[in-house]
Amino acid sequence: MTAVSRLDSLARTAQSDRMIANKPISASTTGAALLPALLSRPYPAVMGVLNVTPDSFSDGGQFASPERALAQARKMIAEGADIIDIGAESTRPYGGSQPVTAKEELKRLQPVLADVVSLGVPVSIDSMKSEVVAWALDAGAAIANDVWGLQRDSGMAALVAARHSPVIIMHNRDRADPAIDIMKDISGFFARSLDIAAKAGVLPGQIVLDPGIGFGKTPAQSMITLARLDELRSFGLPLLVGASRKRFISTVSPSEPDQRLGGSIAAHLIAAQRGAAIIRTHDVAETVQALRVAAAIREQQ
Numbered sequence: 211m212t213a214v215s216r217l218d219s220l221a222r223t224a225q226s227d228r229m230i231a232n233k234p235i236s237a238s239t240t241g242a243a244l245l246p247a248l249l250s251r252p253y254p255a256v257m258g259v260l261n262v263t264p265d266s267f268s269d270g271g272q273f274a275s276p277e278r279a280l281a282q283a284r285k286m287i288a289e290g291a292d293i294i295d296i297g298a299e300s301t302r303p304y305g306g307s308q309p310v311t312a313k314e315e316l317k318r319l320q321p322v323l324a325d326v327v328s329l330g331v332p333v334s335i336d337s338m339k340s341e342v343v344a345w346a347l348d349a350g351a352a353i354a355n356d357v358w359g360l361q362r363d364s365g366m367a368a369l370v371a372a373r374h375s376p377v378i379i380m381h382n383r384d385r386a387d388p389a390i391d392i393m394k395d396i397s398g399f400f401a402r403s404l405d406i407a408a409k410a411g412v413l414p415g416q417i418v419l420d421p422g423i424g425f426g427k428t429p430a431q432s433m434i435t436l437a438r439l440d441e442l443r444s445f446g447l448p449l450l451v452g453a454s455r456k457r458f459i460s461t462v463s464p465s466e467p468d469q470r471l472g473g474s475i476a477a478h479l480i481a482a483q484r485g486a487a488i489i490r491t492h493d494v495a496e497t498v499q500a501l502r503v504a505a506a507i508r509e510q511q
Contacts, residue, residue, distance in 0.1 A: 235247045235248060235292060235331065235332065239332065239352075240332075240352045240375075241374045241375070242374065242413075242415060242416070244332060244352055244353070244376055245376050245415065245416065245418070245448065248292055248293070248332070248487075248488065249448055249487050249488075252505050252509070253482065253501045253502055253504070253505035254481075254482050254486055254487050254488055254489045254501055255292040255293060255487065255488045255489070256290060256291050256292050256293070256488075256489050256491060256494060256497055256498050256501065257291065257292065257293040257294075257295045257334065257450070257452075257488055257489065257490040257491070258283075258286035258287075258289075258291035258293070258294050258295065258491065258492075258494045259295055259297075259452075259454065259490060259491065259492045260273060260279060260282055260283055260286070260294055260295060260296045260297070260326070261273060261296075261297050261300070262274055262276075262279050262296060262297070262298050262318045262319065262322060263297065263298060263299065263300045263318070264300075274318070276321040276322040276325070279296075279322045279326070280322060280325050280326060283296075283326045283329055284329060285494075286494045287329055287330070287331055289494040289495035289498060290494060290495065290498035291331065291494045291498075292331060292332070293331060293332050293333070293334055293353065293488070294326055294329075294331060294332075294333050294334070295333075295334045295336050295355055295490060296319070296322075296323060296326060296333060296334070296335060296336060296346075296351075297335075297336030297337065297355075298310075298314075298315040298316075298318035298319045298337070298342070299314075299315050299337065299338075301336075301338075301357050301425070312339045312341045312342050315337060315339065315342045316342060316345055319335075319342070319345075319346065319349075323335075323346060323349050323350070323351065324349050324350060327349065327350035327351065328350075332352040332353060333346075333350065333351045333352060333353070334351065334352065334353035334354070334355045334378065335347070335351040335353070335354060335355060336355040336357070337354075337355070337356070338356055338357055338358045338362050338363055338366075339363055340363045340365035340366045340368075340369045341365075343356075343366065343369060343370075344369055344373075347369075347373050347375055352375065352376070353375065353376045353377070353378065354366070354369070354370050354375050354376070354377045354378065355377075355378040355380070356377060356378065356379060356380065357380045357382055357422070357425065358380070358382050359379040359380050359381060359382065359399060359400070359403040360377070360379060360403045360406045360407060360410075361399075361402065361403060361406065367406050367407050367409075367410035367412055368410045368411075370410075370412055370416070371407075371410045371411040371412045371413075374413075374416065375416065376416045376417070376418065377407070377412065377416060377417055377418070378418045378419075378420050378450055379400065379403045379404075379407070379417060379418070379419055379420065380419075380420035380421075380422045380425065381395075381396045381399045381400065381419075381420065381421050381422040381425065381426070382399075382422050382425045382426050383395070383425070383426025383427070384426065385426060386426055386427050386428045386431065388428045388430070388431070392427060392431040392434055392435060393434065393435065393438050393441055393442075396421050396422075396435065396442065397441075397442070400419055400442070400445060404417070404445070414446075414447065417447050417448075418447065418448045418449070418450050418487075418488060419442060419445060419447050419448070419449055419450070420449070420450040420451070420452065420490075421435045421439065421442060421449070421451065423435060423436065423451060423452060423453045423456055423458070423477075424453075424456040424457060424458065429457055429458035429461040430458075430461075432453070432456060432458040433458055436451070436453065436477055436480055436481055436484070437480070437484075438484075439451065439480075439481055439484040439485060439486065440484040440485050442485075443485045448487040448488065449481075449485055449486045449487055449488075450486065450487070450488040450489075450490060451477075451478065451481035451486040451488075451489055451490070452489070452490030452491070453474055453477035453478055453481065454470075454474045454478075454490060454491040454492045454493065454497075455467040455468070455470045455471075455474055455492055455493075456470075456474075456477075459473030459474065459477070460473075471493055471496060474491065474492075474493060474497070475493075475496060475497065475500045478491065478497060478500070478501070479500055479501070479504055482501055482504065483504075489501065
């Protein structure tokens with residue numbers, strides 16, 4: 211058995227195990243049915259990060275080739291990923307990213323997206339451009355992940371409303387301001403985004419809120435956001451948290467991005483305790499194990 215066929219077999223086995231233990235979640239589960247299926251279990255769904263970029267902060271260039279990207283998607287599915295989040299433009303939460311055109315994003319996505327979709331789990335498209343999201347949804351992606359929360363591209367809200375696509379609305383700022391009340395800023399941002407969504411006809415049941423750990427925040431503000439995450443449950447919408455390998459971890463325990471697994475797990479377990487329904491991570495196997503063990507222990511209380 212080749213390495214590729216072995217990963218395909220592992221991915222099918224992992225998906226089969228999830229379907230036996232939970233409601234079936236597959237690439238064919240879309241629209242209004244997708245979020246309830248993902249959120250129906252006693253532990254958060256896990257979103258695996260797949261960056262097909264040369265400059266992402268943690269893994270830039272590692273999966274830029276279609277072959278490596280597809281192999282990584284197979285690996286994450288085999289490890290238990292419920293969603294694959296594919297992005298072709300680095301948004302580097304600490305600044306310094308190089309903006310790219312929609313044409314360049316599509317050039318990076320076209321050789322790999324359909325093959326990732328064919329692996330059988332829902333795919334989200336991480337893009338702030340409605341043109342790119344529209345193409346990805348046509349190619350089989352199921353979720354729009356907008357790091358500017360419908361506030362940067364005026365066509366994004368109308369697009370996801372027309373497609374009945376779940377959308378992740380992430381809080382962002384152009385720059386961090388240590389003087390602000392970050393929770394008040396996040397709440398105000400979400401209120402504006404939800405108003406945009408409502409006016410465009412996006413149904414509340416299709417929305418997930420992401421407080422944007424590391425984006426437009428100081429390290430201290432990222433930790434405050436995690437500590438007070440449950441305050442955002444007042445919106446009555448599912449929460450997604452992606453603290454994976456973020457810089458705030460290094461301010462507590464000095465480390466490079468690929469050395470922050472322990473800190474990422476700690477942050478994600480706290481996020482789950484405070485209401486996160488989806489965890490976005492680079493390290494799928496370890497995160498899945500941590501979330502499931504924590505849930506099993508809580509069941510014994």
